[in-house]
Amino acid sequence: MRVLVGEDETLIRLDLRGVLEAAGFDVCAEASDGEEAVELARTEQPDIAVLDVKMPKLDGIETARRILDERPIPIVIVSAYTEASLVARAAEAGVFGYLAKPFREEDLLPAIATARARFGELTAVREQVDTLADALAARKAIERAKGILMAKQSLTEEAAFARLRKASQSSGRPMRMIAEAIIETFSS
Amino acid sequence: MNVLIAEDETIIRLDLRGLLERHGMTVCAEARDGAEAVEVARTTTPDVAVLDLRMPKLDGIEAARRIYAERPIPIVMLTAFSDRGNVEKAVAAGVFTYLVKPFRESDIVPAIRAATARHAELLAARRTLGAEPPRSLELELPSQNGHTWPLRLRRHEDGSLEIRTADR
Numbered sequence: 001m002r003v004l005v006g007e008d009e010t011l012i013r014l015d016l017r018g019v020l021e022a023a024g025f026d027v028c029a030e031a032s033d034g035e036e037a038v039e040l041a042r043t044e045q046p047d048i049a050v051l052d053v054k055m056p057k058l059d060g061i062e063t064a065r066r067i068l069d070e071r072p073i074p075i076v077i078v079s080a081y082t083e084a085s086l087v088a089r090a091a092e093a094g095v096f097g098y099l100a101k102p103f104r105e106e107d108l109l110p111a112i113a114t115a116r117a118r119f120g121e122l123t124a125v126r127e128q129v130d131t132l133a134d135a136l137a138a139r140k141a142i143e144r145a146k147g148i149l150m151a152k153q154s155l156t157e158e159a160a161f162a163r164l165r166k167a168s169q170s171s172g173r174p175m176r177m178i179a180e181a182i183i184e185t186f187s188s
Numbered sequence: 189m190n191v192l193i194a195e196d197e198t199i200i201r202l203d204l205r206g207l208l209e210r211h212g213m214t215v216c217a218e219a220r221d222g223a224e225a226v227e228v229a230r231t232t233t234p235d236v237a238v239l240d241l242r243m244p245k246l247d248g249i250e251a252a253r254r255i256y257a258e259r260p261i262p263i264v265m266l267t268a269f270s271d272r273g274n275v276e277k278a279v280a281a282g283v284f285t286y287l288v289k290p291f292r293e294s295d296i297v298p299a300i301r302a303a304t305a306r307h308a309e310l311l312a313a314r315r316t317l318g319a320e321p322p323r324s325l326e327l328e329l330p331s332q333n334g335h336t337w338p339l340r341l342r343r344h345e346d347g348s349l350e351i352r353t354a355d356r
């Protein structure tokens with residue numbers, strides 16, 4: 001489990017690293033400001049990020065938002081500031097946990113465990129939604145292509161469908177791709 | 189936001205109620221044991237539940253599992269024990285956040301806010317899929333000329349969804 005730590009105060013960063021490593025995590029990247037954290041999230045591809053809020057250049061919440069935009073991972077915020085407006089911004093940005101400083105090891109480790117589990121659950125459901133959306137888009141494209149074949153080549157629906165399937169099988173490409181090629185050809 | 193509090197120690201329960209109310213939340217129900225928590229979760233339909241882990245009759249983890257199974261809401265677990273075993277059980281029961289006692293106001297309120305936001309996303313995504321997708325389903329979708337377009341959906345053990353066009 002690879003963790004990115006974003007924290008500008010060296011002592012706290014070392015402390016976080018120590019706690020995480022003692023718990024068996026691999027601290028793969030340390031950032032001392034928000035921009036560096038975004039950059040390291042991109043190059044190191046951590047599985048999880050622990051971010052401070054008050055950091056130079058980019059605050060932890062904006063950092064979280066940018067990291068999540070590029071590649072969603074579970075993020076836990078650790079901050080000395082817990083005003084409602086800050087927490088609301090963090091929640092809206094997509095963080096899974098928010099702990100007050102000085103953080104306690106006995107809170108941080110469960111926060112990471114719950115963040116990972118619930119993030120995994122959310123990701124799995126979203127992937128299913130994407131699969132379903134893909135399947136529906138594919139169905140729509142195939143329907144349209146079938147209609148085009150029926151009209152242009154005076155085929156029955158069965159024959160049009162059989163032709164699409166045959167093209168898919170012989171080319172080794174998904175039917176959706178064949179269908180999109182047909183739509184492209186006839187609509188241009 | 190309506191919150192259910194389940195905590196067998198009266199002083200801690202009062203403390204929790206006070207701090208949540210100071211942050212603009214409504215404590216819609218208080219329970220002194222796990223069985224009561226499951227019951228009031230059913231009758232008062234809270235938006236979020238804060239449960240103690242060690243409670244009489246039914247522990248917080250089992251209460252969380254039952255509450256979540258009946259109606260999914262974000263659950264925050266409070267406990268004096270942060271050993272890996274309990275954390276894992278809580279995670280498996282669907283708990284969103286796990287905080288160690290003595291809890292701090294500065295931890296619990298942000299925890300509730302973050303859990304509520306993420307849980308709403310999870311529910312929205314689940315709703316898109318349909319609350320409880322059947323294991324296997326054959327659809328006959330209408331198309332042109334009164335014909336139908338057969339689709340076969342299968343939900344695997346791991347939760348993934350397989351969608352194929354059924355052969356004619």
